[in-house]
Amino acid sequence: MNNKRGKIIVIAAPSGCGKSTIINALLEGGDLNLGFSVSATTRPPREGEVDGVNYYFMSEENFRDAIAEGRFVEFEEVYPGRFYGTLRSEIDRILDEGHNIILDLDVNGALSVKKLYGREALSIFIEPPSIEELRRRLEFRGTESSEVIDVRVDRAQYEISRAAEFDTAVVNDRLDEAINTVRNIIKGFTVLY
Ligand code: ADP
Ligand code: 5GP
DSSP: OOSSOOOEEEEEOOTTSSHHHHHHHHHHHOOSOEEEOOEEESSOOOTTOOBTTTEEEOOHHHHHHHHHTTOEEEEEEEETTEEEEEEHHHHHHHHHTTOEEEEEOOHHHHHHHHHHHGGGEEEEEEEOSOHHHHHHHHHHHOOSOHHHHHHHHHHHHHHHTTGGGSSEEEEOSSHHHHHHHHHHHHHHHHHHO
16 A cells, blocks of 8 residues: 555557567566456456456446446447446556556557546557467467457457557567566656656
8 A cells, every 4th residue: 555546557459469468477577566457348258267357257238237337437349249348446446555557458448548547547559560460369379260350350450540549559579578668668657657
């Protein structure tokens, strides 16, 4: 606990870009006083994902109830029929505990949170070295069918076109370099502001 309210770090990247890998490395590093905002989603869990750790997995009905109750700071239908949202309770809990908060959001969600929190928030866009490399990573990860990969690659092209709207963008080519760059950007922001 400390008296300084934590800062908000919003990270967006096309699916398959390495965003979860980078965020996990930052959380494991333990030097940035980060708490991860667990989002709610209506998509089914991937193998190994745990409810309440990776996401709060919800039925569409429960998600709609949460919208009606005003429990989301933002929510988006990121893919057709697949809803994702940031819970107000997650943000408040983590900031009240004196931690900085890191959010893994799609482009629209990330820019909404940045707009809401202004100077308290830093928005970072992670870019793939190329669309071909992005597809290769999604295929290598092996968690989506080829149809779903096509949808994600299409969406990636739209998302990359909005990179300039972020405070800063980092290319995830060499993983260790990308992690260090993002770590240093976050350090600068949380210490200076
Ligand atoms: P996202 O969370 O953005 O959807 P992941 O973190 O799951 O992406 O990464 C997608 C795949 O790409 C994973 O198999 C991961 O190990 C791999 N990956 C991540 N960063 C790199 C990198 N710099 N070079 C090569 N492969 C990477
Ligand atoms: P995935 O299904 O690969 O876990 O996530 C798909 C996309 O949804 C990613 O771009 C991820 O950042 C985004 N996402 C995850 N949680 C949220 C959220 O709460 N709000 C928004 N707007 N996007 C989210």
